[in-house]
Amino acid sequence: MDDGRHEPDGGAQDGPPGVPVAETPAGDRSTARGPSAAQGAAPVPGLPPTDQLLLALSRLGQAIRLGAWRNAGPHGLTPLQADIVTFLGGDDRPRRQTDVVRALASTAPTVSDAVRALAAKDLLTRGRDADDARAVSLRLTDAGRTEYRRLVQVPVELAEATGVLGAEDRGAVLRSAVAMMGVLQERRAIPVSRMCPTCRFFRPDAHDGELRHHCAFVDAAFADAELRVDCPDHATPD
């Protein structure tokens, strides 16, 4: 998605498709492939790197939304209803409605309305929690499970986009994303995810080598590329 702001007037545009080439400083067209040593470290044009990073993340988010991942589908789900089905589908065990409220950083009445709508669509059942009769327990129906599988189906273009990353790059991106999400969660800018760094079973950098982390739940070492952003066995520290 090129917005054209990196196109120098009449300048040469070598390089891979989609990768912008540095603009030639005005008045020196002889160095179209970049600044010479005599020019020193000329700033790369455009917004600063952190802004570029946010732009890139925003564009990726746009692609995910336009790719209709987790969209309304045949049951006309609202985004919250889709989130609830996705949350419940990630775990076979029944979940308390209060867990849903907490996980999605929503409010009890809002989630209650969405749950009622999902029950009316025959996508989930509501019952009494086995350990607390006052708590509402939620479970997907067979139709809800089918809807969950549809919601988590990754569109071809997104699968191709993530497929260009090798395990090492995927690990680096995932590790960076998890670090940024941690800050945003602390600031309550996004809902708290059931991700490794907030899990009581997580032992970061416990080992040397690629499999650097340890999950005490399954007692296994794992790499950055296996970090979980949403894990059904996540447990908050005591």
Ligand code: SF4
């Ligand atoms: S239980 Fe899940 S969230 Fe917790 S450390 Fe293991 S993989 Fe990560």
